[in-house]
Amino acid sequence: MKLYDYPQAPNPRRVNIFLAEKGIEVERVTIDLMQREQLNPEYQRKNPACDVPMLELDDGTCISQIRGIVHYFEAAHPEIPLLGSSPREKGLVEMWEHLAFMNGLLAIAEVFRNTAKGFADRAVVGPHNYPQSAELAERGARRVPNFFKDFDKRLADNEYVAGDFYSMADITTLVSCDFAKWIKAEIPEECGNLRAWYDRVSERPAVKANP
Ligand SMILES: N[C@@H](CCC(=O)N[C@@H](CS)C(=O)NCC(=O)O)C(=O)O
Numbered sequence: 001m002k003l004y005d006y007p008q009a010p011n012p013r014r015v016n017i018f019l020a021e022k023g024i025e026v027e028r029v030t031i032d033l034m035q036r037e038q039l040n041p042e043y044q045r046k047n048p049a050c051d052v053p054m055l056e057l058d059d060g061t062c063i064s065q066i067r068g069i070v071h072y073f074e075a076a077h078p079e080i081p082l083l084g085s086s087p088r089e090k091g092l093v094e095m096w097e098h099l100a101f102m103n104g105l106l107a108i109a110e111v112f113r114n115t116a117k118g119f120a121d122r123a124v125v126g127p128h129n130y131p132q133s134a135e136l137a138e139r140g141a142r143r144v145p146n147f148f149k150d151f152d153k154r155l156a157d158n159e160y161v162a163g164d165f166y167s168m169a170d171i172t173t174l175v176s177c178d179f180a181k182w183i184k185a186e187i188p189e190e191c192g193n194l195r196a197w198y199d200r201v202s203e204r205p206a207v208k209a210n211p
Pocket residue numbers: 009010011012033038050051052053064065066067122124125126
């Protein structure tokens with residue numbers, strides 16, 4: 001089994017923290033995004049989405065998309081559940097992880113990918129090239145403070161993002177908060193609940209091992 005990885009990037013970091021929390025070791029192959037190795041024909045044959053992370057099983061099956069990868073590992077290694085235990089918990093983890101990805105990580109990516117020089121023709125992840133859009137960058141910049149506020153509100157009454165247990169929803173929210181620094185956005189002072197949660201989860205060994 002091999003995990004195609006680029007640990008400097010936010011999305012692979014989500015899976016790397018998840019695996020570290022579960023204590024799972026996997027052989028890694030680096031796909032250098034700076035060299036655009038994700039677009040090499042050989043990699044594209046394995047992963048038509050042209051992104052990282054991607055998991056290749058010993059029988060040659062290739063699973064990309066973080067949801068696919070974490071569900072594979074959760075089913076194969078159910079101990080230390082990170083996608084919830086009961087039906088209620090599983091539903092809440094899916095809900096809050098998806099919201100963190102859509103309204104946090106993707107809002108930040110909307111700014112980053114539509115402004116960073118090296119992404120002039122690569123505003124969207126995948127096999128197709130798209131030009132940058134100043135309007136999307138501007139919209140993303142308006143969405144990011146709302147992500148912080150909405151998650152601050154959620155954490156006013158909950159110890160963790162999905163409830164009273166640590167989960168993949170925390171991992172994606174944490175990675176989004178760190179990714180925000182790439183566009184010079186920080187958790188605002190007034191978001192005290194989110195800040196306290198951020199400080200707490202940042203201390204976890206799995207997070208520290210995957211900075
Ligand atoms: N929706 C994907 C996101 C993966 C993704 O966006 N990965 C980025 C790195 S953070 C990537 O591979 N980028 C390739 C590129 O920029 O062309 C997932 O859930 O796995």
